[in-house]
Amino acid sequence: MTSPTTAQLRKTALNAEHRRLKAKMVNFGGWDMPVEYSGIVSEHLATRTAAGLFDVSHMGEIEVFGDDALALVQHVTCNDASKLSIGQAQYSGLMTPQGTFVDDLLVHKISDKHYFLCVNAGTQDQDFEYIRANNHTGAQIENAGARYSQLAIQGPKALGILQALTPVPLESVPYYHFTFGEVDGVDCLIARTGYTGEDGFEIYFVPEHSEKLWNDLMEAGSDVGILPCGLGARNTLRLEASMCLYGHEIDDTTTPYEAGLGWICKPNKGEFLGREALVRQKEKGVERTLVGFEMQDRLIARDACGVCAGGKAIGRVTSGSPAPFLKKNIGMAYVPPEFRAPGTEISVEIRGKQAPARIVPMPFYKRAK
């Protein structure tokens, strides 16, 4: 297999800006993306204590329109989109008929006839094809990723920084709600959502304004220590907050119940793809479950390390890393349910050694409200 050259990778509208900032760039799901600027630890800590600005324009957007928009969203996702009010967002799963994940996503209700889906970068085209193939309604769908840039501004100072650039009263936008308004003179969808475990916003707008918004947000946050943050810090932040990452905790072999996401699974809402399989699994119980663990010595668990208990292989690490804010080495893994209790001793295979670890409650990190 040959890896694509940089020229073949997809680029966000901020690619030149990332290179000007001397970010370390990586191929992430076919996108040329910044993994770090000043360093993962400093970026992670800035987001926990002040603010971080993330270019997440690689994320995909799929829009669903028409009288049947809700019917289509309900058919392909497991959460109950009928419960959304206009201006509300919901975490959900795009489901296979087996009740496993095609992707995870955020569903935003713009109107009764318009839903805005934010999906993962590497899966957006297959998500769109999947929704189209399963659309037996009159709803129209658009694979709209190229029409949007997305910036995430996250951290305890995020609201104040963004407020300096918008007349929208941000305090009045509740968590997992959104509104439309100008930021820096640019029309945006402004959502109080994020993937860091902090308060913050994700804003969507047309790509041509990306550099202006990026630079003006950096400027507005310079007094309080905003840092540009890459995918490295995005990953450690979401891991500390125990949020799932597609391709790691969840994929087309895992179900919401296994991943601890039973709360996004609403079999009573009516028919949807995967419903029967999920109802059966809920009745029978899961054979494996996602747990969080902390290493007991200094070794660091990494993705795909084997997990053992009592000398027997019981599972595999889905994400493992040092946690820069908690200053512990943490991870998530799938294990049989009998090992799920906090305090259970397990071991993680690291370079041929069995390194001791202990199951702990998730989330690892929860911000003070």
Next chain:
Amino acid sequence: MYPSDYRYTKEHEWIKVSGNTGTIGITDYAQHELGDVVFVELPAVGAKITTGDVFGTVESVKAVSEIYAPVSGEVIEANAALSGAPETVNSDPHGAAWLIKIKLANPAEVTSLMGAAAYQAFVSEKEASA
């Protein structure tokens, strides 16, 4: 940037030789590629290391990097200060963050490694293609 009295490998280790003793570390290029270093695992004093074999591990937040022996020898000291301050690998890779000192098995082996100018050219080429 790269000290002229050190020798370098394509795996980005350096070695400084003084008499029969070699001091080994990783290069500035290597620490920059790794990012924030959080853990260093080194062999015990008395361990034998063999040219080209893994003798230790340097881990950053996002990656694990195995460290290869530039030459063969016996470990006479491991840098204990790195256990409490692994970030020294980022701040002073060619100095305070040396990893191990070895008694060289064959001092002539060192001459097969790159000099500073050759190593600089080697990493410049890598950076240009990135």
